[in-house]
Amino acid sequence: MTNSEVEPTGTPAAPTDEPTVSLVEIEPGVAVLFADKAPDDLDLIPFEMLSAKTGRRLTDKLAMAAGIGNLAAQGAQGATTVQGLVRLAPQTLQALKTAQPMTSGGWNMGTLVTSNSRFAHSVRWAPATGAQTAGLLATLGPAAALLALQVQLASISRRIDENIELTRDVLRALHEDQWATLLGLHETTMRAVREAQVVGAVTDHVFAPIATREADLRTQRLLFMSFLRGHIKALDTNGPSRRAYIQKNIEQLLADAHGVLMAEWSWYRAQVLRAGHISRDEANAVENERLLAEMVPAAEREHTQVMDDVAALLAGLERQCRLMAELPEERSLPFTTKRRNIRDAVAMAEALAERVAELRNVARTQRAPLDPPLTVFDEAVPADVLRILRWAVPDEEPLLAIADVNLDRLVGDNAYLGVTPRRFFISAQNAVRRQGTIDREFPLSDIRYVRFRQRDKRGPVLDVITMDENIRLTFDDWAGKGQGLDDARRLGDLLAAAMNLPESEQRTDPLLGGESSTGQALTR
Incomplete structure (x- = not known):
C-alpha cells in the first residue's frame, strides 16, 4: 500500500468518530479529497494550472455538490474543504471492486494507511461507479470538464515523463522518415507540460509552440493509428494464421505499438494543454465552460479508445510470443539487423504492455499457470x-x-x-x-x-x-x-x-397428446 491508497475494511476503522477525511472517486483511480486539513502523510495532487478564479469556482461547486462543504454544521469539528486529488493504486481499485465494506449515510467506510501499512485516518469514500459520484458530477455540469482537465494534467505530470527505451531503436529503424517529426512532437509537448507546471498555468507563451504543431500532431496520430488497426485486423483470425503473421511482422508490430504511444500521448498532451489555456480566458468564462464540456470528454473518449486498442494488441502479441516460446521448433524471430531469440521478443512486448498498463492506471494481470482440478x-x-x-x-x-x-x-x-x-x-x-x-x-x-x-x-x-x-x-x-x-x-x-x-429446439406432436416428447419422458 502506498500512502495515497485506500483499503476497504470489514468494519469502520474508527467506529466512535465520524471520518474527517472523505474521498470521491471521480474516475477510476483518481479521487477528490475533502478534509478539514490535508493529511501530512498523503500524496496530494493540488489543483494547478487553472486560474485562481476558476479554481475557486470549481472547488466551491465540488464541496456543495458533495454535500460536505461544511461538516461543522453536522456536528463534526472544522470546515471540510476540497484539498486536491489523490491517486488510487490499481491494486486498491481492484480491492474496492471486490470487497464488501461497511456503509454509513450512503458512504462506504474504509481506512487510509501510510506507506508502512499503519493506520492513519478513517475515511469515507464514494466509488466512481456509485450513484453518489454520478449525482455529484451531474450537479457540477460544465465544471465537471474542468475537473477532468485537472485529472488529466495530474496523470500526465506523474506518469508520462519517461521514454520507452526497449523498442525505440526498432521504431527509429523502421520509420526513419517519421522519426524526427515524432520525436519533435514528443519533446515539444513534454517541455510545454513542464513549463506549465513551473509557472502554474498554461500561459500564451507556454501554449504557443503547441498551437503551431496541430497539423503534425493529427497527421502522426492518424498514421500510427492506421498501422495499429491494420495489425489488429490481420490478427483477427485463427491461431496458425496469427502465429504466421507475428513470425513475419514481429518487428513491425513492436515498432508501430511504440509509435502509437508516442504519437497518441503527444496529441493528448496537446489537447490537455489547450484546455488549460482556454480555462484561463476569464473574459469568456461562460462560453468556455460550454466549450470545455464538449472538448474534454471528446478528447478523453478518443484517447481511451486508442489506448484500449493498443493494450489489446500488445496483450495478444505477448500471449502469442509466450506460446511460441513454449513450442519445440520456435527459437528465434527475424528482426532487421539479426534474428532475435523468441524470449527477447516476449520481453519487449511485455515491457510495452507494462507501460500501457501504467498509462491507463490499471493493474496488469498475468495469466496464471494452469492447475486443472x-x-x-x-x-x-x-x-x-x-x-x-x-x-x-x-x-x-x-x-x-x-x-x-x-x-x-x-x-x-x-x-x-x-x-x-x-x-x-x-x-x-x-x-x-x-x-x-x-x-x-x-x-x-x-x-x-x-x-x-x-x-x-x-x-x-x-x-x-x-x-x-x-x-x-x-x-x-x-x-x-x-x-x-x-x-x-x-x-x-x-x-x-x-x-x-x-x-427453441423442443418439439410437440398431436400424436403424443399435445405434450412435448421431453415433457412425456419426464412424466413416465
Whole structure:
C-alpha cells in the first residue's frame, strides 16, 4: 500500500468518530479529497494550472455538490474543504471492486494507511461507479470538464515523463522518415507540460509552440493509428494464421505499438494543454465552460479508445510470443539487423504492455499457470502440455479438466479433451504439443446429451451430442478400472452437468397428446 491508497475494511476503522477525511472517486483511480486539513502523510495532487478564479469556482461547486462543504454544521469539528486529488493504486481499485465494506449515510467506510501499512485516518469514500459520484458530477455540469482537465494534467505530470527505451531503436529503424517529426512532437509537448507546471498555468507563451504543431500532431496520430488497426485486423483470425503473421511482422508490430504511444500521448498532451489555456480566458468564462464540456470528454473518449486498442494488441502479441516460446521448433524471430531469440521478443512486448498498463492506471494481470482440478491421465499431465495450453486456451479461462482420450476413427488419434467454465475443446495431441493449436472447441451451451459407457476389458466410451454433431471419444485400458475409471466417469458427469435442450429446439406432436416428447419422458 502506498500512502495515497485506500483499503476497504470489514468494519469502520474508527467506529466512535465520524471520518474527517472523505474521498470521491471521480474516475477510476483518481479521487477528490475533502478534509478539514490535508493529511501530512498523503500524496496530494493540488489543483494547478487553472486560474485562481476558476479554481475557486470549481472547488466551491465540488464541496456543495458533495454535500460536505461544511461538516461543522453536522456536528463534526472544522470546515471540510476540497484539498486536491489523490491517486488510487490499481491494486486498491481492484480491492474496492471486490470487497464488501461497511456503509454509513450512503458512504462506504474504509481506512487510509501510510506507506508502512499503519493506520492513519478513517475515511469515507464514494466509488466512481456509485450513484453518489454520478449525482455529484451531474450537479457540477460544465465544471465537471474542468475537473477532468485537472485529472488529466495530474496523470500526465506523474506518469508520462519517461521514454520507452526497449523498442525505440526498432521504431527509429523502421520509420526513419517519421522519426524526427515524432520525436519533435514528443519533446515539444513534454517541455510545454513542464513549463506549465513551473509557472502554474498554461500561459500564451507556454501554449504557443503547441498551437503551431496541430497539423503534425493529427497527421502522426492518424498514421500510427492506421498501422495499429491494420495489425489488429490481420490478427483477427485463427491461431496458425496469427502465429504466421507475428513470425513475419514481429518487428513491425513492436515498432508501430511504440509509435502509437508516442504519437497518441503527444496529441493528448496537446489537447490537455489547450484546455488549460482556454480555462484561463476569464473574459469568456461562460462560453468556455460550454466549450470545455464538449472538448474534454471528446478528447478523453478518443484517447481511451486508442489506448484500449493498443493494450489489446500488445496483450495478444505477448500471449502469442509466450506460446511460441513454449513450442519445440520456435527459437528465434527475424528482426532487421539479426534474428532475435523468441524470449527477447516476449520481453519487449511485455515491457510495452507494462507501460500501457501504467498509462491507463490499471493493474496488469498475468495469466496464471494452469492447475486443472480434474485430470484423466494414466500418469501425470505432461508439464509442457499445461505450459502450452496456458497461452492457447482462449479468454484466460481456467482449465477445469483435461483428459487423454482417443478420437473414434478407423485409425484412432490421440487427443486432449479440455473443459473450461464456458466451453470444451478437442485437439490432436501433436497439434497442441508441436503447433500450440486447438483443433476444435464448442460452447458448453451446445451440449444436448452426454453418455458415458463402460466396456469389458477396455477403456470406457464418452459420447457427447452437441447441437450439430455426435462426438465419440474412447479411453485407453487404464481408464477401465480403479482411479482411472472414477476420473473418466467424473469427466462425463462434468460435461453432463451442462446438458440442455433450449425451448427453441423442443418439439410437440398431436400424436403424443399435445405434450412435448421431453415433457412425456419426464412424466413416465
